Amino acid sequence: MANSRRKTPEQLRSHRWLGVQDLRSFGHRSRLRQMGYDSVDWAGRPVIGIINTWSDINQCHAHLRARVEDVKRGVFQAGGFPIELPAISLSEPFVKPSTMLYRNFLAMETEELLRSHPIDGAVLLGGCDKTTPALLMGAISMGIPAIFVPAGPMLRGYWRGKILGSGSDVWKYWDEKRAGKISDADWAEMENGIARSFGTCMTMGTAATMMSIAEALGMTLPGASAIPAADSAHPRMAAAAGRRIVEMVWEDLTPAKVLSPASFDNAIKVHMALGGSTNAIIHVIAMARRAGIALSLERFDQISREIPVIANLRPSGTYLMEDFYYAGGLPALMSVLRDRLDCSAMTVSGKTLGETIESAAVYNDDVIRSPDRAIYPEGATAILKGNLAPRGAVMKPAAAEPRLRHHRGPALVFRDYNHMAAEIEREDLDVTPDHVLVLQNAGPKGGPGMPEWGMLPIPRKLVKAGVRDMLRISDARMSGTSYGACILHVAPESFIGGPLALVQNGDHIEVDVSRRLLHLHVSEEELARRRAEWKPLPPRYERGYGAMFQQHIGQADEGCDFDFLESGAPVPEPEIH
Numbered sequence: 001m002a003n004s005r006r007k008t009p010e011q012l013r014s015h016r017w018l019g020v021q022d023l024r025s026f027g028h029r030s031r032l033r034q035m036g037y038d039s040v041d042w043a044g045r046p047v048i049g050i051i052n053t054w055s056d057i058n059q060c061h062a063h064l065r066a067r068v069e070d071v072k073r074g075v076f077q078a079g080g081f082p083i084e085l086p087a088i089s090l091s092e093p094f095v096k097p098s099t100m101l102y103r104n105f106l107a108m109e110t111e112e113l114l115r116s117h118p119i120d121g122a123v124l125l126g127g128c129d130k131t132t133p134a135l136l137m138g139a140i141s142m143g144i145p146a147i148f149v150p151a152g153p154m155l156r157g158y159w160r161g162k163i164l165g166s167g168s169d170v171w172k173y174w175d176e177k178r179a180g181k182i183s184d185a186d187w188a189e190m191e192n193g194i195a196r197s198f199g200t201c202m203t204m205g206t207a208a209t210m211m212s213i214a215e216a217l218g219m220t221l222p223g224a225s226a227i228p229a230a231d232s233a234h235p236r237m238a239a240a241a242g243r244r245i246v247e248m249v250w251e252d253l254t255p256a257k258v259l260s261p262a263s264f265d266n267a268i269k270v271h272m273a274l275g276g277s278t279n280a281i282i283h284v285i286a287m288a289r290r291a292g293i294a295l296s297l298e299r300f301d302q303i304s305r306e307i308p309v310i311a312n313l314r315p316s317g318t319y320l321m322e323d324f325y326y327a328g329g330l331p332a333l334m335s336v337l338r339d340r341l342d343c344s345a346m347t348v349s350g351k352t353l354g355e356t357i358e359s360a361a362v363y364n365d366d367v368i369r370s371p372d373r374a375i376y377p378e379g380a381t382a383i384l385k386g387n388l389a390p391r392g393a394v395m396k397p398a399a400a401e402p403r404l405r406h407h408r409g410p411a412l413v414f415r416d417y418n419h420m421a422a423e424i425e426r427e428d429l430d431v432t433p434d435h436v437l438v439l440q441n442a443g444p445k446g447g448p449g450m451p452e453w454g455m456l457p458i459p460r461k462l463v464k465a466g467v468r469d470m471l472r473i474s475d476a477r478m479s480g481t482s483y484g485a486c487i488l489h490v491a492p493e494s495f496i497g498g499p500l501a502l503v504q505n506g507d508h509i510e511v512d513v514s515r516r517l518l519h520l521h522v523s524e525e526e527l528a529r530r531r532a533e534w535k536p537l538p539p540r541y542e543r544g545y546g547a548m549f550q551q552h553i554g555q556a557d558e559g560c561d562f563d564f565l566e567s568g569a570p571v572p573e574p575e576i577h
Contacts, residue, residue, distance in 0.1 A: 006250045009044035013144065016576050017118035018042050024576060028118070046080045046249040048242070049119035051110055051135060053126045055089030060128035060151055060207065062198035063229055070235040071123050071149065074242020080121075080249070082242065085113045092129045092207075100477065101449025101549060103130040103137075103283075104562050110138025116574060120144065121249040123241055127151025127200045129480070132210035133283035136219060140255045140290040141565065145248040147348045148219045149241045150211035152229035153321035154199030164194045166201040167481020168315040171455065179463045199229025202321040204313040206480030209276035210283060215330050216270040217287075218258045218347030222356040226329040228322055248348060259291045262342035266353065268300055270330070272307040272379025273337055275316035277480025278394045278488055281381060282450075286559030292567040297383045297392040297557050301516065304379030309398050310336060310369045315483040316398040317375050319367050327367035331360035336370060384487060384518040387527075388499050388509065391491035391557045393473070397513045400485035401469040405513040407485075408521075409434040409471065410506050416441045417453050425460045433462060436471045436509045440500055441537065443475035443493025444553045444560050448540040454478035454488040471511060473518075475500055475556070487511065487518060489556035495537060502530040 009015065017028050032042065050071050054064035068084050075082040087109050090099040114122055122142070124135040127150045139146035157164030173190060176182045200207035208226075215225040221241055227234045264284065271280050281300055288295035311333060312318050319327075334341060335357045343354025362368045369375065376398035384393045397405050412435045414420035420439055423429060431437075437456045444450045454476040458467055472486045475493035492498035499520065503509070508521040520527075541547045552562040 007252055012046055012249070013120045014042070014047040014118035042081045046120040046246055047118050048075045048080045048082045048121050048123060048245055048249070049114055049117060050082055050084045050123045051087050051113060051125060052084055053087050053089045053106070053128075053131050053135070055091065057094055058089040058091040058128060059195070059198065060092070060200040061089060061126065064125045064151060067125060067149065067235060067238045070238035071125070071242040074239035075246060077239070078243040078246035080246035083117070083119070085117065087113060090128060090130050090134070097447060098449040098451035099130040100451070100560065101447075101546070103134045103560075104549070104565065105545065106131065106134035107137035107141070107565065110135050111142045114139070114142045114144060115571065121245045122146040123245050124148045125151070127207055127211050129206040129210065129279070132207070132214055133287055136214060136287055137290045137561070140259065140287060141567075143254055143256060143570070145245060145253050146219070146255055147221070147241050147245045147248065148214045149238050150214065150220060150225045150227070152199050152211075152227045152231070152234050153202040153208055154195060155197040155228060155230055156202055156320045156322050157194040157196055159190045159193045163320065164190065165203040165314040165320050165481070166194055167205050167479050168203045168483060169194065171482055175458065175463050175468060178460055197230045201481055203315060203481045204274055204276060204311065204321070206277040206279040208321050209271060209274060209280045209480055212274055212276065212330055213267045213271055213280060213284060216267040216334065217263050218345055218353060219255070220348065222347070222349055223329050223331050226321055226325040228325060244348065247350070251350065253348065253350065255291065258346050258348060259293070260345060261293055263345040264288050264293060264295060265303065266341050266345055268303045269307050269337060269340055270334065272304050272381070273309060273333060274311045275309040275313060275375065275380045275396075275398055278381055278396050279477055279480055281394055282477070282489065282556055282560050285557070286561045289559055289561060289566045300381060301383035304381055304383075307337070307340065307379045308371050308374035309376040309380055310371060310374050312367050312369060312375055315481060316380070316396070323364070323367050327364035328360060328362045331357045332362045333368050335360040336362065336368060382513050382516060384511070384513070384516050386517050386519040388473070388503070388518045388520040389490045390499065391555065392489070393487050393491065393518055394489045395485075395487045395513065399483040404469060404471050404485035404511070406511065407436075407471050408508055408510040409436045411436050411438045411503050411509050413438045413440065413503055413505050417451070420456060424457050427461050429459050429461060431459045431462065433467045433470055436473060438500070438503050438509075439472070439474035439476060440494040440503070443490070443495055444555060445540070445550050446475065446493055446495025446537075448546065448550060450475075450477050450556065450560060452477050452479045454486050455482040455484060456486070473500070473509065491555045491557040493555065497531070497534055497536065499527070501534055502527055504530075
């Protein structure tokens with residue numbers, strides 16, 4: 001981006017800490033010298049904060065301990081001064097009850113780490129599901145130049161000559177094991193072969209979806225989101241991001257100059273074309289609100305009707321992220337969508353989106369298809385409404401059996417996850433393939449933290465009979481690697497008295513994806529009677545971060561952000577005393 005009005009060293013934010021000749025700055029500089037730095041390291045140079053979400057228990061980010069050195073190399077090459085700032089590491093499989101409980105925690109930490117230190121620009125290292133939106137939310141709110149470095153997908157899995165996709169094939173083969181069709185030994189072999197390197201899930205799950213959305217928003221270098229974590233292109237990309245952030249500081253290219261309503265529309269269109277995770281809807285709404293951009297569920301549904309799924313990636317399709325990268329990656333997919341995107345949107349590269357995809361090409365047209373050969377004629381998600389979800393619910397029709405996209409059946413209700421887990425394996429459970437499984441109290445407040453419980457297991461007796469999909473409804477989320485006829489994010493949630501709390505066994509529920517309908521066939525009079533009898537459950541937490549979460553968390557259709565963190569009056573710069 002041509003910018004004739006570049007910052008001077010005296011205009012750097014860090015100058016207030018390090019460039020002033022007073023007692024306080026003497027203290028700051030002497031403490032840097034205490035660590036072995038010299039004035040040549042910082043004098044007149046942008047200070048770049050590298051927010052690193054590496055930890056010993058985050059498999060997706062195991063390589064970020066090394067990648068931070070690549071970023072630093074790039075920062076030094078461009079004349080900046082890199083400072084690594086560790087942040088909470090949200091490992092999707094291990095953090096309980098849900099990483100979603102801590103997304104806003106990481107967003108707050110990112111914002112405050114950048115604000116409280118002498119940082120001029122930020123490099124954000126992450127990729128495991130909630131890490132991407134959290135880092136971006138914090139950086140957007142902070143408002144200094146920032147660039148995102150995606151962790152990248154792991155290598156594809158293998159088992160007995162079959163290619164395995166993390167998540168998607170876990171659910172698939174677990175049901176085969178429950179049905180007695182594969183052995184414990186088979187399962188153990190699969191456990192050894194499904195995750196073969198560091199990096200995020202290599203299906204189009206939440207991690208790949210959010211990294212792709214970060215690129216579509218213009219917050220990564222072009223092509224960065226699909227590079228396999230173990231590929232040598234990945235450290236080169238990390239170093240290039242380090243070089244680029246230094247220039248972004250001099251250009252004062254902040255998130256506010258990159259993000260716009262057009263860039264969010266672009267990101268939603270890319271999400272739909274990818275067959276992306278339902279979780280993205282919550283995160284994109286939260287990021288947009290941080291940027292002061294009003295974004296509703298309705299906008300997702302409007303775009304969904306316009307954009308087909310053209311990425312042939314699991315769980316909606318066949319291939320994995322490695323295949324997608326070698327087929328041309330996100331620039332290639334966006335080039336196919338060029339006439340549907342706003343190519344004037346700015347990116348952190350300093351170029352418009354149109355300029356970044358100008359030379360992109362598709363190298364495998366079975367992986368990245370043309371719209372006339374789409375995997376699914378509409379986009380990845382549908383927003384359903386009705387008396388069961390007045391503020392909306394989310395479904396991924398492309399990942400459901402076609403027969404379940406228009407279905408009516410009796411409800412089988414589970415009051416919480418533990419109730420469901422205790423009942424679902426019973427051989428004498430009174431359930432048929434036509435039943436609609438309903439899970440209550442699994443939303444933002446009820447979970448708490450809206451865990452990924454929305455892909456309710458098929459009851460064991462039905463799995464043994466060969467059933468592999470049935471309609472399931474909850475106020476929870478589900479893993480982006482999951483598949484099936486799951487209706488999620490029902491708002492308002494049952495824990496606060498939403499209509500989902502009033503459903504009883506045997507009530508008939510109708511779903512019609514084409515009409516975007518989710519209807520409970522119970523009279524208004526009966527619902528009013530049940531509402532009068534409904535009694536709220538006690539809060540899940542009564543102290544600490546959990547209590548703050550329950551008091552301030554928004555509903556799914558609002559992005560599940562804290563009410564005090566959405567865009568508003570800017571937080572003042574810290575006083576340097």
